[in-house]
Amino acid sequence: MNDTHLSDAYKPREMAALVEQAGVAKAALPAAQMFVLAMLAGAFIGFGAAAYTMVMTGSDLAHGPARFLGGLVFSLGLVLVVVGGAELFTGNALMVMAAVDRKITGGALVRNWAVVWCGNLAGASGLAAVFAMTGLYSGPMGETAVKIAQAKAALGPLAELSRAALCNALVCLAVWLTFSSRDTTGKILAILFPIPAFVLLGMEHSVANMFFFPQALAAGGDLPARAIVQNLALTSLGNVVGGAGGVALAYRFAYLGGK
Numbered sequence: 001m002n003d004t005h006l007s008d009a010y011k012p013r014e015m016a017a018l019v020e021q022a023g024v025a026k027a028a029l030p031a032a033q034m035f036v037l038a039m040l041a042g043a044f045i046g047f048g049a050a051a052y053t054m055v056m057t058g059s060d061l062a063h064g065p066a067r068f069l070g071g072l073v074f075s076l077g078l079v080l081v082v083v084g085g086a087e088l089f090t091g092n093a094l095m096v097m098a099a100v101d102r103k104i105t106g107g108a109l110v111r112n113w114a115v116v117w118c119g120n121l122a123g124a125s126g127l128a129a130v131f132a133m134t135g136l137y138s139g140p141m142g143e144t145a146v147k148i149a150q151a152k153a154a155l156g157p158l159a160e161l162s163r164a165a166l167c168n169a170l171v172c173l174a175v176w177l178t179f180s181s182r183d184t185t186g187k188i189l190a191i192l193f194p195i196p197a198f199v200l201l202g203m204e205h206s207v208a209n210m211f212f213f214p215q216a217l218a219a220g221g222d223l224p225a226r227a228i229v230q231n232l233a234l235t236s237l238g239n240v241v242g243g244a245g246g247v248a249l250a251y252r253f254a255y256l257g258g259k
Contacts, residue, residue: 003021009186015179016097016255019248022179023098026087027108031115034087038119041086046127046211048077052199053215054136057144061151064200071196077208078171078191082178087116089236090168090206091175093243097252112200117206117236124210132218142219149216152209153227159235160204164238165246167203172243176251206235 010018029037052074059066081088100107131137137145146185155163177190199207213228 009180009182012180012251013255015176015249017092018179019176019251020098020101020103020256023092023095024103026092026095027098027112027234029087029112031111034112034115035119035122037085037087037247038089039118039123040084041081041088041116042120042123042125042207042210043079043127044080044086044123045088045120045205045207046124047080047230048074049124049208049211050127050131050215051076053145053148053212056148056149057140061144061147067200067202068196071199072192074199074208075191075195076106078174078195079188082175082187082191083184087112087119089113089117089120090205090239090243092116092170093168093240094175094248095171096244096248097256100249100252101256109233113240120207120208124207125214128211128214128218131215136213137219145212145219146221149221149223152204152212152231155204155231157230160234161230161238161241163202163204164206164235167198167205167235167244168239168241168243169246170203171205171239172196176247197201201257204231204235204238206232206239209235 026034052070055070056066061067078088078091080086081091095104095109095112096103099106125174171194174191174194177194178187178239179189181187209231213223213231216223
């Protein structure tokens with residue numbers, strides 16, 4: 001009987017408590033450790049984005065089945081973050097649960113988001129620089145990299161904000177679902193539906209874009225700096241809105257509001 005219980009998934013109310021505990025632990029990390037873990041997360045997402053770029057090479061970027069396959073490959077990034085352990089800005093939107101319940105301060109929350117955002121940028125752009133040395137961008141993959149970034153740079157502000165909010169609702173739901181599992185296999189399976197969905201639908205993930213834009217520049221793409229800065233700023237804001245407001249606060253109200 002006990003063995004059966006141990007194999008059961010955590011229930012939503014238990015998941016909410018675990019997410020909140022994780023937020024407290026994240027807020028308590030020393031800045032240097034937090035930054036290194038954030039660099040790793042940026043690189044992990046970058047590996048998924050690079051693999052997505054190669055999958056889409058030779059395919060129509062708007063072709064649904066190809067995008068879904070690309071999304072499955074892109075899921076590598078979040079699998080590495082969750083299973084390997086790293087600090088991801090978009091996933092850390094869930095920390096707002098701990099802040100609302102005053103288990104961490106607002107300052108600690110902002111500190112984490114700021115340090116992790118910068119670390120993600122360093123890790124993702126650094127990986128793009130290493131990829132530039134491989135010669136992969138001198139061929140068809142480079143052409144695809146430029147097309148992906150150009151499409152992102154061409155989005156208007158409202159599209160960037162709304163796509164980012166929807167994107168991180170799915171990312172945070174994926175992270176939320178991983179807390180239901182007691183084993184690695186379950187955590188991976190929890191990721192393999194929400195993440196391909198946001199890629200398939202063309203949503204905007206700020207950390208992925210921290211790789212996609214440098215990748216395109218390394219491939220010789222001509223992208224306006226203003227468009228890149230605007231995209232990263234608005235997608236980061238939209239990611240917070242979708243993850244913190246759309247997922248974290250809703251679940252906090254549903255499962256922890258009566259505490």
